[in-house]
Amino acid sequence: MHSAVQAIPQRMQVLVGSSTSRWSEGCWAMGWQPIDTAPYGRELHLSVIEHGEVHALAFPCWRLDNGWLNCLTNKRVSVDPTHWRNWEG
16 A cells, blocks of 8 residues: 555445445545535545545645645645545644
8 A cells, every 4th residue: 555545444444345325324424525526725635446445645635627736745646536525634
């Protein structure tokens, strides 16, 4: 696993591979929102699904018109996130 990615708590991991409704219920209960609703102008915590596993980036990101920016390095991040929530770091 890449050092900039941390595992989502196990209670969310069990939702991977589950029905869409169960996945959604678990995400929303943990404050995750669909990526297409991600706001601009604030630090966000992003979630990605890779090889059937859910992971959260270990750094805050800003939404750009055409991608994502790592708030700590001011460099573009090459990810395809599925969910977001407010950064609480």
